[in-house]
Amino acid sequence: MSLPIYLDYAATTPVDPKVAEKMAACLTLEGNFANPASRSHLLGWQAEAAVENSRRQVAQLIGADVREIVWTSGATEADNLAIKGVAEAYADRGRHIITSTIEHKAVLDTCAYLESRGFDVTYLKPNAEGVISAAEVKAALRDDTILVSLMHVNNELGSINDIAAIADRLRDHQAFFHVDAAQSLGKLSLNLADIAVDLMSLSAHKCYGPKGIGALFVRRRSRCEIAPQIHGGGHERGMRSGTLATHQIVGFGEACALAMDHLVEEQARLQSLKQGFLDAVLPLTGVQLNGQADGWPGIVNLSFADVDGELLLMALKDLAVSTGSACASASLEPSYVLRGIGCSEALALSSVRFSFGRYTSAEELARAATMVADALARLRGGAQQAV
CATH class of the missing domain: 3.40.640.10 (Type I PLP-dependent aspartate aminotransferase-like (Major domain))
Structure with missing residues (x-):
């Protein structure tokens, strides 16, 4: 497996x-x-x-x-x-x-x-x-x-x-x-x-x-x-x-x-990975970036309108992602962080955190973006138009 x-x-x-x-x-x-x-x-x-x-x-x-x-x-x-x-x-x-x-x-x-x-x-x-x-x-x-x-x-x-x-x-x-x-x-x-x-x-x-x-x-x-x-x-x-x-x-x-030896080059690499992932995912219907656009490039938090968060995670079973902090993942409540920045309860519940690191490749993120687009299309009954 x-x-x-x-x-x-x-x-x-x-x-x-x-x-x-x-x-x-x-x-x-x-x-x-x-x-x-x-x-x-x-x-x-x-x-x-x-x-x-x-x-x-x-x-x-x-x-x-x-x-x-x-x-x-x-x-x-x-x-x-x-x-x-x-x-x-x-x-x-x-x-x-x-x-x-x-x-x-x-x-x-x-x-x-x-x-x-x-x-x-x-x-x-x-x-x-x-x-x-x-x-x-x-x-x-x-x-x-x-x-x-x-x-x-x-x-x-x-x-x-x-x-x-x-x-x-x-x-x-x-x-x-x-x-x-x-x-x-x-x-x-x-x-x-x-x-x-x-x-x-x-x-x-x-x-x-x-x-x-x-x-x-x-x-x-x-x-x-x-x-x-x-x-x-x-x-x-x-x-x-x-x-x-x-x-x-x-x-x-x-x-x-x-980390000290590779800090600057690793940050630049992650910024490139983040941008490529967002370029593939943000144009999809009903996708919203949460947080600072120029924040730390290793974390991307996205909300997916008109999609049940739990069903989305199940549809993304080939991705190890999170709905928020690992310390609060047992809770079925919407993320207090997302609610704290003004996200509606529905959007907070349909949000996923994608976080990248030292061993993440551009090819993996391209596959991940395709999986997200396919999952949204299935969950929305085929109405989602991938870009």
């Missing part, structure tokens, strides 16, 4: 073979398997050296200092650590947080939890393209605002927030700025030496590294205190306890090194 064409890179990416090779060398007795916290013997020192080399690779990709990278189990934990950590550490300074209505659930659910603990959260509404403006953030600031948390690239739309402009608006305010960069790490150029972000959540499995490992960037000169959420040993300078998973961390570092 042939596998479907994989167009769900925003949900997760396959591990790059070079990354897998590096990881495998950290698992067995003959490899670099020891506990990095074992400071009493050579094997522990070697594991620690591997971990610190990976910390350097992650830091280099985003223009950070190695001392600003804190290992976590993924971006979800990093989001929790940043948001809860700041809220608990600075509750005596203020209890107001700013975020948006279309953030990842790791941010929204964390903010909802804090609301139940007496914090006040302002949820900014994006424009029709899924973008939050710096002016909107500034207008929402209060004297008791302690944190602004916004994503860099939206995981359903590919829309890009101007985090540099938002950071500039926050320079003269006490609020810390947290950015969820799970979808932009290794895909968009990031130089935190030039962007005044205080905290940034990172994920390995969105950039061809393994699942189960991520990091939180914590800017040293911001002097941002983080109340730890996991206790037991005081690892990662007291911010995140737990035995470090050497093989996953090494995989994360290698993934970042590979």
